[in-house]
Amino acid sequence: MIQRKINIYLNGAYICSTMQYKTCKAALNAIRNRGFIEYAGANWLKTRVLDKIVIKDSDKLKARFI
Numbered sequence: 001m002i003q004r005k006i007n008i009y010l011n012g013a014y015i016c017s018t019m020q021y022k023t024c025k026a027a028l029n030a031i032r033n034r035g036f037i038e039y040a041g042a043n044w045l046k047t048r049v050l051d052k053i054v055i056k057d058s059d060k061l062k063a064r065f066i
Helices: 022-034
Strands: 007-010 013-017 036-039 042-046 052-055
Touching: none
Parallel strands: 007 052
Antiparallel strands: 007 013, 036 042
16 A cells, blocks of 8 residues: 655644654545544534645644644
């Protein structure tokens, strides 16, 4: 299986990639399995594009995702 790198950004600032942290790899699995990621019961991301995740303040994720 080829692992793709997803860069994750919070408010325009680079946070991590799927290759760096286990929680980021969990993001990759969630996108692969469901097409979106759930966090705290809310769907804060719905995308099929596996290259870049952009998280806004309104998503109330902050750095907890790391």
